Amino acid sequence: MQLWDFAALTYYRVLDRFSGTLNRLAIDELALRPGEAVLDIGCGTGALLPALAQAVGAQGRVVAMDVSPRMVAVARKRARRWPNVEVRQADACDTDHGAAEFDAAVALGAFSAMPDVPAAVANAADALKPGGRLFVFDVRLAKKTRATRFLRAAYRRVAGFSGADVVVELRRVFERVEPVFRVEGETTAVVVARKVTDTATGSACTPCRPAG
Numbered sequence: 001m002q003l004w005d006f007a008a009l010t011y012y013r014v015l016d017r018f019s020g021t022l023n024r025l026a027i028d029e030l031a032l033r034p035g036e037a038v039l040d041i042g043c044g045t046g047a048l049l050p051a052l053a054q055a056v057g058a059q060g061r062v063v064a065m066d067v068s069p070r071m072v073a074v075a076r077k078r079a080r081r082w083p084n085v086e087v088r089q090a091d092a093c094d095t096d097h098g099a100a101e102f103d104a105a106v107a108l109g110a111f112s113a114m115p116d117v118p119a120a121v122a123n124a125a126d127a128l129k130p131g132g133r134l135f136v137f138d139v140r141l142a143k144k145t146r147a148t149r150f151l152r153a154a155y156r157r158v159a160g161f162s163g164a165d166v167v168v169e170l171r172r173v174f175e176r177v178e179p180v181f182r183v184e185g186e187t188t189a190v191v192v193a194r195k196v197t198d199t200a201t202g203s204a205c206t207p208c209r210p211a212g
């Protein structure tokens with residue numbers, strides 16, 4: 001069984017109890033409005049889905065996605081009571097979420113667990129409308145400190161950590177990447193990235209993929 005399928009059965013039930021503060025921060029920073037469309041990348045068991053559904057209201061739309069079938073099964077169960085919440089099983093590194101379909105997106109602890117972070121970040125950017133915002137909470141294990149050395153090796157082994165730094169990859173694609181607050185040692189990132197609109201044409205900064 002894959003790590004994340006296993007996690008869906010076990011520690012996520014526990015972790016869910018502690019994710020409230022982070023989830024509230026994500027909702028506050030995204031400043032979602034009724035009627036907006038929001039994408040939850042690497043949604044896990046869908047702990048954020050009730051808050052996202054509430055923030056965008058009945059006229060809004062929530063799409064959550066995760067690669068793990070068991071995570072998706074739990075998230076779908078949680079989302080049952082909202083007809084405007086859809087949970088997809090897909091690989092965020094290799095998925096077209098829908099070009100410029102979303103006003104906002106969120107990725108909590110998700111990008112660092114993906115094998116191709118640049119592709120996952122570019123796919124997220126492609127999915128956002130001009131002016132769209134992406135809230136990211138993630139570890140920065142690529143930063144070489146004593147504390148991260150062990151964690152990096154362990155996460156590489158158990159979670160497929162590629163060595164990529166999520167913030168560096170976000171900066172390649174998004175013109176504006178602003179910290180919500182700084183964490184000592186910068187081994188954790190809490191940022192909002194914005195898809196900048198071309199002021200001359202009013203169109204989005206496409207292509208979002210970094211050159212080369």
Ligand SMILES: C[S@@+](CC[C@H](N)C(=O)[O-])C[C@H]1O[C@@H](n2cnc3c(N)ncnc32)[C@H](O)[C@@H]1O
Pocket residue numbers: 004005019041042043044045046047065066067068071090091092093107108109110113114115
């Ligand atoms: C640390 S968990 C975070 C889950 C959730 N965002 C939360 O905060 O509870 C990382 C999640 O990323 C998912 N994931 C890993 N690789 C993925 C990929 N290539 N595409 C989509 N999801 C992926 C895992 O299945 C897992 O649910």
